[in-house]
Amino acid sequence: MGGIEISDGLKRKLRSAEWVTAFTGAGISAESGVPTFRGEDGLWKKFKPEELANFGAFMRNPELVWEWYAYRRELIGKTQPNAGHLALAQMEHRYPHMAVITQNVDNLHRRAGSTVVHELHGNIERNYCTGCGKYVSEDFMARQTSAPKCPNCRGLIRPDVVWFGEMLPVDEWNKSVSTAERADVLFVIGTSAIVYPAASLPVIAKRAGAYVVEINIERTEFSSEADEVLLGPSASILPQILECANKEG
Numbered sequence: 001m002g003g004i005e006i007s008d009g010l011k012r013k014l015r016s017a018e019w020v021t022a023f024t025g026a027g028i029s030a031e032s033g034v035p036t037f038r039g040e041d042g043l044w045k046k047f048k049p050e051e052l053a054n055f056g057a058f059m060r061n062p063e064l065v066w067e068w069y070a071y072r073r074e075l076i077g078k079t080q081p082n083a084g085h086l087a088l089a090q091m092e093h094r095y096p097h098m099a100v101i102t103q104n105v106d107n108l109h110r111r112a113g114s115t116v117v118h119e120l121h122g123n124i125e126r127n128y129c130t131g132c133g134k135y136v137s138e139d140f141m142a143r144q145t146s147a148p149k150c151p152n153c154r155g156l157i158r159p160d161v162v163w164f165g166e167m168l169p170v171d172e173w174n175k176s177v178s179t180a181e182r183a184d185v186l187f188v189i190g191t192s193a194i195v196y197p198a199a200s201l202p203v204i205a206k207r208a209g210a211y212v213v214e215i216n217i218e219r220t221e222f223s224s225e226a227d228e229v230l231l232g233p234s235a236s237i238l239p240q241i242l243e244c245a246n247k248e249g
Helices: 008-016 026-030 042-046 055-060 062-077 083-093 108-112 138-142 170-182 200-207 234-246
Strands: 019-024 097-102 117-119 122-129 157-161 185-189 211-216 228-231
Touching: 008 185, 008 211, 008 234, 019 026, 019 083, 019 170, 019 200, 026 234, 055 062, 062 122, 083 097, 083 108, 083 234, 097 170, 117 170, 170 200, 185 200, 185 234, 200 211, 211 234
Parallel strands: 019 097, 019 185, 097 117, 185 211, 211 228
Antiparallel strands: 122 157
16 A cells, blocks of 8 residues: 655644544545446446436336346445445544545445445435335345335335436435534545535535545546645545544644
8 A cells, every 4th residue: 555645734633623524426436346337338338327317217117227226236236345435434433523425326335334424316225115205125125026116105116316307315415514514624535526516515614614635546626626635546545544543643
């Protein structure tokens, strides 16, 4: 694991902070092997995600959309949280207030052990009824062989993810804004930070006084706004940050 240069300023912030927040995007999941689902093999090369991940497509052809999501869940199920996910989870033992805000739907943060996770785009492992709004169990879903219908009202069940054209979940968004506003240190990890409204969170945090650290494999449009930029894989950088935070003095 190659070492990185952590500034004295960040070291001081890491050791004095009480509120730490991580804002994560597709980059941290890609390091676990989660595909972006653009240009996949076989049948799915014929479709763009926008053509499948929207409510209209689901209502027109629920079987096709569910087949795609079954494929996605199968691929995600084969991946594991990486050292970056694990380091963020371990920060809960270091800081009184540690939270993750994520744009990812793969559930890897929770699987790594993080308990305070605000999911802006939902979670592919959860499903709910479009009719009565009730969530259904994983056991129920495992028994389905076609587009599932609600055991209560027979309405169509859909994945609990935000589709194109849909608003972010209000509760998760409000919690994310509140978390960003309280952060002493905010990590922006594996995201281009250009898709709004989520991209406004680092700006909100910085305006509220947070020390904002970008972690990515390359510079982004947000890099010039960050207080510090650490280039490289988050699976390498985050464990080093955790080690630094745990050192005294």
